[in-house]
Amino acid sequence: MSFSYPVAIKFSEIDMVGVVFNSHYLTWCEDAKWAFLGQAGFGPAHFAAERGNALVRHAEIDWVASLQPHDRAEIRVSVERVGASSFTLRHEIWRAGEQPILTATLVITYVWVDSESGAKTDLAPALRRALAPA
Numbered sequence: 001m002s003f004s005y006p007v008a009i010k011f012s013e014i015d016m017v018g019v020v021f022n023s024h025y026l027t028w029c030e031d032a033k034w035a036f037l038g039q040a041g042f043g044p045a046h047f048a049a050e051r052g053n054a055l056v057r058h059a060e061i062d063w064v065a066s067l068q069p070h071d072r073a074e075i076r077v078s079v080e081r082v083g084a085s086s087f088t089l090r091h092e093i094w095r096a097g098e099q100p101i102l103t104a105t106l107v108i109t110y111v112w113v114d115s116e117s118g119a120k121t122d123l124a125p126a127l128r129r130a131l132a133p134a
Helices: 022-039 044-050 125-131
Strands: 002-008 052-063 072-082 086-095 101-114
Touching: 002 022, 022 052, 022 072, 022 086, 022 101, 044 052, 072 101, 072 125
Parallel strands: none
Antiparallel strands: 002 072, 052 101, 072 086, 086 101
């Protein structure tokens, strides 16, 4: 399953040398993750009802090119791996335009956690099926 999420770059998200602050990449990808999961029928309300949450276990950011304030970008989300209690998403951030440019890639592994106990637990079978590559 592949998915695209739009982002409008704000002046406050860029540092003095014209590079996005790393924390903003993670924020954008968190928003894209929730939109991606929501499209698959597993949005925040579903997780709240299931008493679970997908938390960041590991994140890698590979910067390629700068974004500027007022640029438009899209985050292309795809599933890299689905495990027993975790899944890994690839987030490619592309500057929008006539010739889109890859600006960064984030590979983030999320672990499924029971919201009440805080303990790692297995992914629900329905979520695992929804995330499975076609």
